[in-house]
Amino acid sequence: MSINFMGMLMAAVLAGAPLLFGVLGEILTEKSGNLNLGVEGMMFMGGVAGLAGSFYYEQSAADPSAVVSALLAMGCAFLCAAFGAFIYSVLTITLRANQNVTGLALTIFGTGFGNFFGEAIGNSTASHYMAVGDVTKAVFNSGIPVLRDLPVVGQLLFSYNFMVYLALAVAGVMAWFFSRTRAGLNLHAVGESPATADAAGINVTRYKYLSTCLGGGICGLGGLYVVMNSASGVGGVWVYNCMNGKGWIAVALVIFATWSPARALLGSLVFGALSIMRFYVPLGIPAQIYDIFPYIATVMVLIAVSLRKKRENQPPESLGLAYFREER
Amino acid sequence: MEPSNAIELKDITKTFGEVVANDKISLTVRRGEILSLLGENGSGKTTLMNMLSGIYFPDSGQIFVGGKEVTIRSPRDAYELGIGMIHQHFKLVDVLTAAENIILGLPGKGPLDRKAIATEISRISRKYGFEIDPNRKIYEMAVSEKQTVEIVKVLYRGADILILDEPTAVLTPQETEKLFSVLRNMKADGKAIIIITHKLHEVMEVSDRVAVLRKGAYIGTVDTDQTDPLKLTEMMVGRSVSLNIDRPEPKEPVDRLRVEDLTCVNDEGVTVLDHVSFTARGGEILGVAGIAGSGQKELCEAVAGLQPVTGHIRYFPSEDGTAASAEGIELVGRDPMAIRQLGISLAFVPEDRLGMGLVAGMGMTDNMMLRSYRRGHPFLADRKPPRELAETIIRELEVVTPDVSTPVRRLSGGNVQKVLVGREIASGPSVLMAAYPVRGLDINSSYIIYHLLNKQKQRGVAVLYVGEDLDVLLELCDRILVLCGGKVSGVADGRTATKEQIGLMMTRTDAEGRNGHGA
Numbered sequence: 001m002s003i004n005f006m007g008m009l010m011a012a013v014l015a016g017a018p019l020l021f022g023v024l025g026e027i028l029t030e031k032s033g034n035l036n037l038g039v040e041g042m043m044f045m046g047g048v049a050g051l052a053g054s055f056y057y058e059q060s061a062a063d064p065s066a067v068v069s070a071l072l073a074m075g076c077a078f079l080c081a082a083f084g085a086f087i088y089s090v091l092t093i094t095l096r097a098n099q100n101v102t103g104l105a106l107t108i109f110g111t112g113f114g115n116f117f118g119e120a121i122g123n124s125t126a127s128h129y130m131a132v133g134d135v136t137k138a139v140f141n142s143g144i145p146v147l148r149d150l151p152v153v154g155q156l157l158f159s160y161n162f163m164v165y166l167a168l169a170v171a172g173v174m175a176w177f178f179s180r181t182r183a184g185l186n187l188h189a190v191g192e193s194p195a196t197a198d199a200a201g202i203n204v205t206r207y208k209y210l211s212t213c214l215g216g217g218i219c220g221l222g223g224l225y226v227v228m229n230s231a232s233g234v235g236g237v238w239v240y241n242c243m244n245g246k247g248w249i250a251v252a253l254v255i256f257a258t259w260s261p262a263r264a265l266l267g268s269l270v271f272g273a274l275s276i277m278r279f280y281v282p283l284g285i286p287a288q289i290y291d292i293f294p295y296i297a298t299v300m301v302l303i304a305v306s307l308r309k310k311r312e313n314q315p316p317e318s319l320g321l322a323y324f325r326e327e328r
Numbered sequence: 329m330e331p332s333n334a335i336e337l338k339d340i341t342k343t344f345g346e347v348v349a350n351d352k353i354s355l356t357v358r359r360g361e362i363l364s365l366l367g368e369n370g371s372g373k374t375t376l377m378n379m380l381s382g383i384y385f386p387d388s389g390q391i392f393v394g395g396k397e398v399t400i401r402s403p404r405d406a407y408e409l410g411i412g413m414i415h416q417h418f419k420l421v422d423v424l425t426a427a428e429n430i431i432l433g434l435p436g437k438g439p440l441d442r443k444a445i446a447t448e449i450s451r452i453s454r455k456y457g458f459e460i461d462p463n464r465k466i467y468e469m470a471v472s473e474k475q476t477v478e479i480v481k482v483l484y485r486g487a488d489i490l491i492l493d494e495p496t497a498v499l500t501p502q503e504t505e506k507l508f509s510v511l512r513n514m515k516a517d518g519k520a521i522i523i524i525t526h527k528l529h530e531v532m533e534v535s536d537r538v539a540v541l542r543k544g545a546y547i548g549t550v551d552t553d554q555t556d557p558l559k560l561t562e563m564m565v566g567r568s569v570s571l572n573i574d575r576p577e578p579k580e581p582v583d584r585l586r587v588e589d590l591t592c593v594n595d596e597g598v599t600v601l602d603h604v605s606f607t608a609r610g611g612e613i614l615g616v617a618g619i620a621g622s623g624q625k626e627l628c629e630a631v632a633g634l635q636p637v638t639g640h641i642r643y644f645p646s647e648d649g650t651a652a653s654a655e656g657i658e659l660v661g662r663d664p665m666a667i668r669q670l671g672i673s674l675a676f677v678p679e680d681r682l683g684m685g686l687v688a689g690m691g692m693t694d695n696m697m698l699r700s701y702r703r704g705h706p707f708l709a710d711r712k713p714p715r716e717l718a719e720t721i722i723r724e725l726e727v728v729t730p731d732v733s734t735p736v737r738r739l740s741g742g743n744v745q746k747v748l749v750g751r752e753i754a755s756g757p758s759v760l761m762a763a764y765p766v767r768g769l770d771i772n773s774s775y776i777i778y779h780l781l782n783k784q785k786q787r788g789v790a791v792l793y794v795g796e797d798l799d800v801l802l803e804l805c806d807r808i809l810v811l812c813g814g815k816v817s818g819v820a821d822g823r824t825a826t827k828e829q830i831g832l833m834m835t836r837t838d839a840e841g842r843n844g845h846g847a
């Protein structure tokens with residue numbers, strides 16, 4: 001049995017990148033004390049909106065440009081998912097609704113939203129699919145020009161699509177933001193103890209809204225990635241139920257990463273590898289068993305994490321709780 | 329207007345729903361003085377101060393700072409006016425370091441310069457005589473260190489008006505002395521200091537003037553050197569009260585509970601009780617003193633069967649039982665229900681008042697039933713006896729409640745505590761454990777509770793009183809068990825020991841105290 005490690009690693013990166021967006025978005029959200037279980041829903045919203053953005057641009061432009069199409073797709077994906085997070089924010093921050101229930105509702109809403117528009121727009125075309133052209137598809141599926149042609153390292157490091165590098169950059173920026181900036185410190189305090197942050201003169205509501213909406217937008221980019229990338233077979237076309245639980249794995253990975261962007265990289269890579277394992281590690285077992293691996297790993301991770309006791313690895317203390325200054 | 333007035337409040341009113349927390353309060357604080365704000369629980373002290381620090385917004389009235397009328401809408405506004413408040417429940421983020429907590433929320437350009445911040449913190453610490461390590465995490469700190477961080481945090485923001493809400497409630501006498509000397513340094517530096525406290529002797533010791541509130545209304549301000557505790561109490565309560573706590577002589581105390589080598593390791597692997605041994609006697613109040621978190625909670629829970637422990641807790645049921653069963657009944661390993669049926673009652677009042685004793689959303693009747701529902705019909709619930717008990721408690725303990733079915737959450741702290749203690753006493757226990765039963769209660773309610781405990785003592789009950797106010801412990805208890813870091817550092821005689829002795833024992837472990845029940 002020979003395993004193509006190089007190929008597996010590259011495939012794992014491609015499969016892990018959408019998870020990484022989801023994890024990073026949710027880490028940013030949870031740092032503010034908001035537990036948004038709507039990651040899956042926001043990924044659906046971002047995915048369908050981004051695809052629709054490119055789709056309509058290509059329809060209307062005589063000679064569609066790849067860059068414009070990609071930017072439009074990202075903008076639409078980010079804004080639509082951030083809008084989902086905004087609904088969540090209004091309900092949980094301003095109206096102080098229960099965060100779990102609101103997040104679950106957002107997942108159900110987003111899933112329906114994505115599938116409805118994905119199918120409806122598709123049905124209005126001749127092919128019955130909402131699909132973008134080769135121009136857009138190419139930009140979401142090709143590596144860095146010139147660099148990717150370098151021997152050895154070119155393939156390993158520079159052959160991925162630009163969103164993979166974007167995800168890495170987001171992780172880097174978030175890690176720097178949390179540890180080196182005043183705003184990052186303030187956000188940490190908001191999530192740990194909003195009353196303390198408030199008494200220290202921090203605008204708790206603004207921090208919660210901003211980080212939740214930005215976090216939602218980042219999750220939406222993950223959704224766009226899933227829709228556009230063709231590593232899993234088809235890309236650039238709406239497939240019914242395409243998120244398929246990736247948002248939930250992202251939520252679990254946040255715990256695995258113990259709210260650290262750096263560890264989120266590792267977690268996403270491991271889970272990406274698990275999800276493509278069956279193509280690279282033939283064990284002679286049914287494909288369905290392979291499909292279970294990521295979920296089994298999630299359960300194991302949750303158990304392992306709950307056994308760790310270090311204070312710094314605990315969730316933000318006020319996670320899941322609404323804050324009201326004059327509460328007595 | 330005199331320029332020496334740091335703060336002037338005029339006709340401040342604040343209501344919560346129908347409750348008037350502050351009713352037209354006018355008050356002045358001068359620069360370079362320490363003003364004590366005195367009042368019973370629910371008299372509106374904290375509410376008033378929260379309006380100065382921007383947590384609440386007054387319904388009406390004016391606030392002048394340094395002679396100018398101001399509007400304080402948020403804590404940030406308060407900081408900009410130089411007002412800093414040290415809250416009773418510290419507002420610190422546990423997982424951050426002292427330095428990080430201190431600079432929290434402050435504006436500043438560019439990335440954090442941790443070195444410069446640390447330098448500034450040590451400069452402030454030296455100036456007023458603090459000791460602080462900027463790089464330690466809050467959760468690794470003792471209570472008094474946390475308080476220091478809070479004070480430095482306020483000073484770092486350039487506050488020259490400091491408000492301290494019950495700062496000494498969690499400190500040992502030695503730590504309190506240290507705090508007071510820091511406060512005096514600040515006063516000499518020209519800062520205005522407001523200190524909220526229940527403890528009259530501290531008021532007399534540290535303050536220049538005393539302002540008294542009663543039931544949300546302003547009663548008056550007096551110079552400290554022209555008053556005494558008795559007069560202040562009268563102002564506070566509105567009538568004269570005796571400040572002495574009765575301590576009847578114990579009648580033929582017999583060993584009721586013998587604890588030997590009790591050790592308890594908590595979930596986090598920390599040893600919270602370390603070979604604790606002592607004896608509790610019937611007809612006697614045994615005080616348990618110690619800094620918060622020294623193992624008091626675990627000790628009570630261990631006796632009640634709620635904590636897994638090693639060691640022995642031997643229980644001697646009745647007066648003549650000592651002869652009949654020299655070994656006693658082993659409680660370790662029994663479940664809480666079995667222990668309760670032996671007559672051991674835990675009136676435990678944890679940090680959050682409603683935590684372990686009562687169900688907040690249920691009325692008094694249903695809360696009474698929590699103890700008695702096993703009696704009577706196995707399937708149907710009979711609410712009559714518990715309702716009668718609830719009514720008795722309301723009558724005898726003067727509980728203020730609209731009716732027996734009002735959720736206990738809506739009652740004030742003092743009334744909640746009366747309901748809890750009343751129910752535990754009604755079960756006719758032979759061991760009664762009361763942890764912080766007067767925490768947050770005003771003088772009147774506290775005395776009712778002390779009286780109830782004394783009555784139980786005279787009935788021959790072994791009373792375990794876990795307290796934080798050493799003055800009360802010394803007046804109420806026959807013997808005082810002192811815990812330090814989960815170890816017994818000694819047992820003192822309540823009649824002869826001094827506060828300083830107990831305070832010292834609270835901070836260091838005395839090996840001799842190990843084997844127990846001296847004094």
